[in-house]
Amino acid sequence: MSEDQKLGFTPNEMMTIAASRALKNDDVCFVGIGAPSAACNVARLTHAPDITLIYESGTIGTAPDVLPLSIGDGELCETAVTTVAVPEMFRYWLQGGRISIGFLGAAQLDKFGNINTTVIGDYAHPKTRLPGGGGAPEIATSSREVYITMAQSKRGMVETIDFFTSFGHGEGGDHRKRLGIDTAGPTLLITDLAVWKPDPVTKEFTVVSLHPGVSREQVQATCGWTVKFAEALDETPAPSELELTTLRDLQARTKAAHEGTAKEKAA
Amino acid sequence: MVQFLPLNQAVAENLHDGDTVAFEGFTHLIPTAAAHEAIRQGFRNLTLIRMTPDLIYDQMIGMGMARKIIFSYVGNPGVGLLRRARDAIENGFPRAIEVEEHSHAGMANAYEAGAAGLPCAVFRGYRGAGLASVNPNIRSVTCPFTGEVLAAVPAIRPDVSFIHAQKADRKGNVLVEGIIGIQKEAVLAAKRAVVTVEEVVDSFDDLHPNLTVLPRWTIAAISVVPGGSHPSYTHGYYVRDNAAYLEWDEIAADRERFQAWMQANVIDSTAGDFAARVEHLRPAA
Secondary structure: OOHHHHHOOOHHHHHHHHHHHOOOOOOEEEEOOOHHHHHHHHHHHOOOOOOEEEEOOOEEOOOOOOOOOOOOOHHHHHOOOEEOOHHHHHHHHHHOOOOOEEEEOOOEEOOOOOEEOOEEEOOOOEEEEOOOOOOHHHHHHHOOEEEEEOOOOOOOEOOOOOOOOEOOOOOOOOHHHHOOOOOOOEEEEEOOOEEEEEOOOOOOEEEEEEOOOOOHHHHHHOOOOOOEEEEEEEEOOOOOHHHHHHHHHHHHHHHHHHHHHHHHHHO | OOEEOOHHHHHHHHOOOOOEEEEOOOOOOOOHHHHHHHHHHOOOOEEEEEOOOOHHHHHHHHOOOEEEEEEOOOEEOOOEEOHHHHHHHHHOOOOOOEEEEOOHHHHHHHHHHHHOOOOEEEEOOOOOOOHHHHOOOOEEEEOOOOOOEEEEEEOOOOOEEEEEEEEEEOOOOEEEOOOOOOHHHHHHHOOEEEEEEEEEEOOOOOOOOOOEEEOHHHOOEEEEOOOOOOOOOEOOOEOOOHHHHHHHHHHOOOHHHHHHHHHHHHHOOOHHHHHHHOHHHOOOO
16 A cells, blocks of 8 residues: 555645635635646635636636646636736736735755746757746745745755746745845745744744655655754644545646547547 | 738838837737747747747747747746747757846836837836846936936837737828727837738728827738737637647647747648638637
8 A cells, every 4th residue: 555545645635725724714825737736726725715817917816627737828817806907917906915825836956945947058059948927926025925835846946946847945044035025935845755934033944844754864855955844843734535536626627628639639 | 001911921021130029919919920930930049029029939930030039928827937938948959048127117218209209208116126136228317307307218119010900091190999908009119110911991080089090101011810819819709718828838848849849830721821720719700
């Protein structure tokens, strides 16, 4: 019997559900695609039915039945309270200070919550050219708080990132303030193994809760920096039946919808 | 004054070698048919502007048409990387391209400044962002009233912008609905604009007064191309072909497979082929 079977859920499911729990019913959340999108919609379908989900394509207050493949799927617009133009999205809604949580994923992350999604290697001569920042550089500085979610790996969680796509806490401490950034920045990191929060002074991400069945050694083995653990370390509550069913149903609907077009095409 | 033209003529009359051109569509209403026509006509040394240069710029870059790209997200939305663009940036294949990279906020503000006839855009952005140190077009200004230091980027003023839209009326006014993205700003910022539409209707008299309508005198040419945004979508007409975006990841991964696909689906194809490509993506009547 595998570890997942014993627990009854996978590390990725635990990550998505732990991330969903961080969102509140009155949050206005700017949603990144991928893992953040799943977490935000599980929150909406469980404990936060009135949460406002915003995607950078301009859809405000959207309630998709299936997870979008892109930030601009038609479903987002059809179910939104309103859809605005992209300049308005970034000027009035994000820059205007109306977003409580910016929810981001990361290709590369350091211990101060700085994110790289631009290049691996040198910018001018990259080893791997990644898609880049899109909306993230300003989501990271204009949202009142930033949550980050990603699966742990030594490649992803590194001592030094190759490029500062989205500024977290910089070198730590009051670095944001020194750059004139008056928002809180990354306040929460949810991985497939643990929940992390920044140290109040140094701003270094510290593990505050291990997911069920996860050891400190596992967290360290999949992280490229020396991990700090909180003195009073919690265990993340396991997913409830409702949370798991909601997530799995959402993913099944999503899979059917996205494969649907391929099947019809083949027919 | 706007002209209704076949797409090959609209492209030939409005796009030239060396132009700075935007084919816009923020994941919706992407002018794929217009981009494919530009590929067939074989333009060279283009500066390609787009917030989200997805499949069509991957294709144009892979065909060696671009000298430079100006963008804010060079990915296949929801799928991953753009492999032809990567090959050009990482390996200079089929030719090296110059890169000017912004954030979405930077690009959106720059388009808006272009539409507003301003020389630059001013906004609160790029704080702590690495892009500010690699892109010399990201600068700053100090607010004369508060002393706040704000980001400044030059306005985007394309020689020509191409967009796709739902419909035109017989006079040539154009309606854009759904995720309107940056369509209006791309048209108003450009010296010339070419619009492909799903259909032409008699009049817009019964439309709600606050919809996004581009008056006919803001557009140089309109071409009727049903399905013209496939594999993107046109709200109200057909849905996004997510499977095609997933499939592109495999096609573009290999230089030869890419060339073969381009030959079969673009070079040996016409604008008239788009309607059949969206047939299975239209909602059941």
